[in-house]
Amino acid sequence: MLRRNLIVLLSLSIMLIAAGAAQAAPSLSTSDRLKDRRYVTTGDRAYVVGAEDARFPATGWHIRGEMGGVWTPPLKLLDGIWFGVDGDWLGPATRFTSGSGWVAMDRPAARGLRAKQIEFVPDGRRAALFGLRLRSTRGARRVRVKVDAHSELMSAYPWGGTTPSQSAFNLADTAGVRGGRLVFRERGTPPVANASAHDWAAVVGASQRPVRTRTGDSRGPQDPPVVCPADGTPPPYCDESAFGKGAGGRLVYRVRVPAHGSTTLWLAVAGSDRGLGTALAEYAGVVRDPRAALRDKRSTRERIASRTRLDLPGDRLLEQGIEWSKQNLADSVQAPEDLHARFTNEGKEYPPPAGTIPRVRFIGAGFPDYPWLFATDGEYTAFASVAAGQFGPIADHLRALHDVSVLINGDSGKVVHEVVTDGSVYYGANSSAGNTVETAKFPSTLALVWRWTGDDRLRDQLYDFAVRNMHYVVEQLDADGDGWPEGLGNVERTGMGEEKLDNTVYTIRGLFDLADLARSKGDAATADWASAHANAMRAAFEPAWWMPAIPQYADSLDDPGNVQVQQRHWIGVTPMEVELLVDGEPTPGLAPPDHGSAALALRETPCFGDDFGLYHTGSAGCDGGPPGEGEKQTFSLNTAIMAVGEGNYGRPGPSQQRRFTTANRRLQLPEPDEQPGAMPEIAPSPAYGRSVDKQFVDRAMVLQAWGNYGTLWPVVHQQLGVRPDMGRGALEVTPQVPPDQPRVAGQNIRLGDGAVDVWAARRGSVYRTRVRIGVGLRRLVLGHTLPAGASVASVTLDGTAVAHRKRPTNRGLEVLVRAPRVGTHELTVRAAG
Numbered sequence: 052m053l054r055r056n057l058i059v060l061l062s063l064s065i066m067l068i069a070a071g072a073a074q075a076a077p078s079l080s081t082s083d084r085l086k087d088r089r090y091v092t093t094g095d096r097a098y099v100v101g102a103e104d105a106r107f108p109a110t111g112w113h114i115r116g117e118m119g120g121v122w123t124p125p126l127k128l129l130d131g132i133w134f135g136v137d138g139d140w141l142g143p144a145t146r147f148t149s150g151s152g153w154v155a156m157d158r159p160a161a162r163g164l165r166a167k168q169i170e171f172v173p174d175g176r177r178a179a180l181f182g183l184r185l186r187s188t189r190g191a192r193r194v195r196v197k198v199d200a201h202s203e204l205m206s207a208y209p210w211g212g213t214t215p216s217q218s219a220f221n222l223a224d225t226a227g228v229r230g231g232r233l234v235f236r237e238r239g240t241p242p243v244a245n246a247s248a249h250d251w252a253a254v255v256g257a258s259q260r261p262v263r264t265r266t267g268d269s270r271g272p273q274d275p276p277v278v279c280p281a282d283g284t285p286p287p288y289c290d291e292s293a294f295g296k297g298a299g300g301r302l303v304y305r306v307r308v309p310a311h312g313s314t315t316l317w318l319a320v321a322g323s324d325r326g327l328g329t330a331l332a333e334y335a336g337v338v339r340d341p342r343a344a345l346r347d348k349r350s351t352r353e354r355i356a357s358r359t360r361l362d363l364p365g366d367r368l369l370e371q372g373i374e375w376s377k378q379n380l381a382d383s384v385q386a387p388e389d390l391h392a393r394f395t396n397e398g399k400e401y402p403p404p405a406g407t408i409p410r411v412r413f414i415g416a417g418f419p420d421y422p423w424l425f426a427t428d429g430e431y432t433a434f435a436s437v438a439a440g441q442f443g444p445i446a447d448h449l450r451a452l453h454d455v456s457v458l459i460n461g462d463s464g465k466v467v468h469e470v471v472t473d474g475s476v477y478y479g480a481n482s483s484a485g486n487t488v489e490t491a492k493f494p495s496t497l498a499l500v501w502r503w504t505g506d507d508r509l510r511d512q513l514y515d516f517a518v519r520n521m522h523y524v525v526e527q528l529d530a531d532g533d534g535w536p537e538g539l540g541n542v543e544r545t546g547m548g549e550e551k552l553d554n555t556v557y558t559i560r561g562l563f564d565l566a567d568l569a570r571s572k573g574d575a576a577t578a579d580w581a582s583a584h585a586n587a588m589r590a591a592f593e594p595a596w597w598m599p600a601i602p603q604y605a606d607s608l609d610d611p612g613n614v615q616v617q618q619r620h621w622i623g624v625t626p627m628e629v630e631l632l633v634d635g636e637p638t639p640g641l642a643p644p645d646h647g648s649a650a651l652a653l654r655e656t657p658c659f660g661d662d663f664g665l666y667h668t669g670s671a672g673c674d675g676g677p678p679g680e681g682e683k684q685t686f687s688l689n690t691a692i693m694a695v696g697e698g699n700y701g702r703p704g705p706s707q708q709r710r711f712t713t714a715n716r717r718l719q720l721p722e723p724d725e726q727p728g729a730m731p732e733i734a735p736s737p738a739y740g741r742s743v744d745k746q747f748v749d750r751a752m753v754l755q756a757w758g759n760y761g762t763l764w765p766v767v768h769q770q771l772g773v774r775p776d777m778g779r780g781a782l783e784v785t786p787q788v789p790p791d792q793p794r795v796a797g798q799n800i801r802l803g804d805g806a807v808d809v810w811a812a813r814r815g816s817v818y819r820t821r822v823r824i825g826v827g828l829r830r831l832v833l834g835h836t837l838p839a840g841a842s843v844a845s846v847t848l849d850g851t852a853v854a855h856r857k858r859p860t861n862r863g864l865e866v867l868v869r870a871p872r873v874g875t876h877e878l879t880v881r882a883a884g
Contacts, residue, residue: 076151076349076356077374079720079727083240085147085156087743088725089753091394091418092154094348095386097123099179100419102727102747104143105156106167106272107131109279109289110747111419114217116279116292117203118419119747121253121320123177123333124387124472127206128235128253129321130297134168135197135273136181140272141166149376149727151352153345163189164308169315172654173344174351178321178337178711180344181293185306186313195262196304196316199269202226202235203297204251207423208475211281213398215243217294218281226266226298232256232334233264233300236307236327239443245403247391252330256550258338261302269299272371276561285746292748315479317341324389355381358440358799358806361766365792366709373766376727376759379719380432382729383756384444385422386412390474392458395482397478411451414444417732417752424470426452426479426489428757429686430496434695437503438767440801446500446509452493453516459850463527464519466490485539487528487554491561492751493520498564498632505777514568518577521565524558525584531610534588535595542620543680544668548609548823551639552596553622559588560629567632571778589631592641596626601674602619602649604642617676619659619669621689626649627696631694637783639699640861644839647861654693655706663734664690664714685736688859690714691761698769700840701862703789708765715761717769767860770795770818771811772834777803784822784867785834786811802826811835816844816882818866823875833878834867836860841884849876 079087084105092099100119101107107130107274111118117355121129134141144156153171160166169182183196202224209220220241227234233255240248270276276290308314320343321334337344355377356448363370390411391749415421416428429448436445455474456467460481466489468479479486501510528536533550536558540551562585569578596604596613603623605615626642627650640647653659660666660672663685670681690711719728724735724743732752735741742750767773772786782802786809786843788795794812805826812819818835833848841864846855848868870876 056812060379072826076146076352076378077371077728078317080146080148081727082146084743085144088147088746090147090149090154090726091382091729092152092170092172093382093418094174094176094178095384095412096175097121097172097179098418098422099170099172100443100813101131103147103156105141105158106143108747109292112748113420114205114292114294115211115281115748116289117205117217117294120203121179121191122378123322124385126251126324127203127205127207128319129255130201130203130291130295131270131273132181132255132318132320133199133273135192135220135271136160136164136166136185137162144168149729149822151356152348152381158202160185161721163187163610164192164194166362168655171345171348173337173348176321176337177323177333178319179336180341181320182320182341183318184313184315184316185308187308187310187331189310191310192308194306194308196306198255198304198318199271199299199301200233200255200737201270201297201299203295204235204237204253205294206473208395208402208471208473211294213395216243216313216399219243220246221294221296222482223296224298226300228264228266228300231260231264231302233266233523234327235300243401245401249324250326251322251324252327253320254330254334255300255320256302256334256338257304257316257317257318262305263303263378266298266300269301279748285748287746289748343807345394347573352378352381355441358801359438359763359767360798362794362796363766363792363793364550365789368720369712369716369762369766371768372719373762375719376435376730376762377441378728379730379754380414380436380441380444380756380761381441383414384412385415385472386410387472390455390470390472392474392476392619394476394480396480396482408454408458408474411454412447413451414756415449416757417755419753419754421752423472424448424451424455424464426468426486426493427660430489430492431691431760433499434497434727435756435763437500438763439808441801442500442504442801443505446504446506449493449497449513450508451499453513457516462488462519464523466493466520479631483603487524487536487538487551488540488557490520491524491536491554491558493517494561494565494568498568501778502569502776503802505780507778510568510571514572515565515567517568521561524561533613534591535608535613540622542622544618544620546616548607548614548616548620550608550610550613551622552604552606552626555588555592555596556625556629557583557642559592560631563631563633567635589641591642592792593646597646601653601676602646603653603674603676619676619679619681621665621692622665623650624654624665624692624696627699628692635648636858638860640696643860644700648702651696651700651702651707655710660685661736662714663717663736665693665712666736673738680734683737684739685731685734687715687718687730687734687755687758687761689736692759694761694765695769698765698787699861703770708811709791712762712765715758718758725753729754729789731755763822766795766799767797771797771809771837773797773800774808775802780827780829782807782828782830783832783834783867784809784820785836785867786787786820787836787862788813788818818880818882819877821875821877824873828872831870831872832867834865835878836862837864837880837882839863844881844883
């Protein structure tokens, strides 16, 4: 059985480092097919992508074969680094461990030595650290350790197939030795219009001086390299790409290993796109005390683990998967500087920059090919981020989208789609064809972050932009005046009508959220305008989009005549996935309960998915719709959308929401295809196959942030029912305990500048909600969700009968009670019968 050797080591292998830390960060190990698996280890200024056997195959497809190795965005530094002992290269790793902010590989060694390779990237540094720990099982030893490094100083843009291509843009590297360190340089001006002169540098070395150095082709056991062509069919395994113009070097160290003890040789790889001096400064900043840097890294990840600590006795694997989701989000944070923003028109142009943005921070979409700023990805990831208590990165993500969008698009209100770490905007300028969905979603994401953080400064910074967002969608993207916006959405497939379902759904939500933001600002005119448009669209939605014979919502409407088009794309779930805030009341789902439940039930059939999740496009055979084979490729985002939709309609059971939370969790553990713990972009599926079986230059992302929406949000927001409005100092907690679980609980769920603990249980007809308040509030409401149509026999708060309010929703009957704003309180609801 594939990956049967995976060993789950959650919370065992890392000891608590930070004083007072309440929970160890997780780790996972595997020994299966390491040569075929990728990994990524990251910091906010650099990252490393390689194979789990400790090799560095040619990886990725944006610049074919060059997306792996060591990067400090927007610059690649090295193709790889390799270790040898006493003249022999260390063999492929026999065991790989994925830690929280670090990775480790057990390496075979002979003659009484054991070897382990440890890699991590300190936050705030444009550098990575590689430690080779040698342990003697006999007497003291003196060994020679040789280290090969091969540079590839290369920018994140242009790509392989753009105009210009990276083949023209990339210049040859040079290699030298300076003070016992390898120094790689690329200096000059690419022979491309509007390219600027650059001085790029990478430095490789250790705190001790080497006994020997050399430059020349040095690629460890991958020398001579197998070269991947720029296009066409690649060989099964490549070491280098046709775009490569790097250089090599070797360092040899004498290392003493004590008897029955160990020593670690730490190698630092640092670089800069601002010349050798800054590269050397980055190097000096990490090489002096790697152990302290590793302690700091682990301490940071322990703090991340201490937030949103869940207790899911009925689903321990999901509980563990969410621990990894929290770490995945932290792994995805990037903070490049000096972005020279230019619109490349889908790679067809390379104009002068429109301007420079000094620094941004954001949640990168995916590694190794999408580690940059996206609007759509970040807007889905925002739900997971706030549920995990990781407020800062997602707030900065919104600021980054604003800054780049205003520089590229002026005051139009349109949000850019895709921004590479050098500042190149691939798609999303005013002249681009679409991007309706992400412009419509920006106000909702801003409102979401504001409600969880209470950050009025963020709201005030971005409010005017959010107003322009919705005016742009409503006034510029509805050419026929029928109320439905035109343009591209999440699905870019042939045969779709001009008006897309997801654009419509997210526009309705965006208008309601803008109205809420406007009310908080005292902007009555905007609140009235947005509410009027939202209510009009909501009232007209069902007649225009619902297809009762199938039963599903149309994927798009074709003009003229708003002809319904049904292609079974995953966006058909969005009317159930969204939650609206209507007149201050949370309203899960846009679809009415009968339509929403019927549409979700159909999506649970084999025509639309399997145990790994929801297909991109369903096939004929389970509905009355048109013929079609579908597109049976399962993105972790599709499955996340389905999990959230099920929760909005009170369907948390094993064959409903739990099926889809399980589908995304199983991509992380216990038997993932690639990196243990990492949520990938695409699941094993009929149209895609499995990443572990594909060539490294033809794979989807090994780590993709958006899928974590489908594990964190269903538990924290839906099952635990945490509904903050911290901008107004208000909190509602209205859980819905899955029918197959005795209870659900969460500790240290971050809200504003504090946190809450939530415990919820159901036994027979008795429903209980307990909350411990650790944040300042002006209003607290406790509730519990009963089945639709239930009757309430009694309601008590802290043992005393209290008045209550009943709110029918798509989830069921929500029973609500005002509670004191401090302390610990328990609500008990008894259903009649």
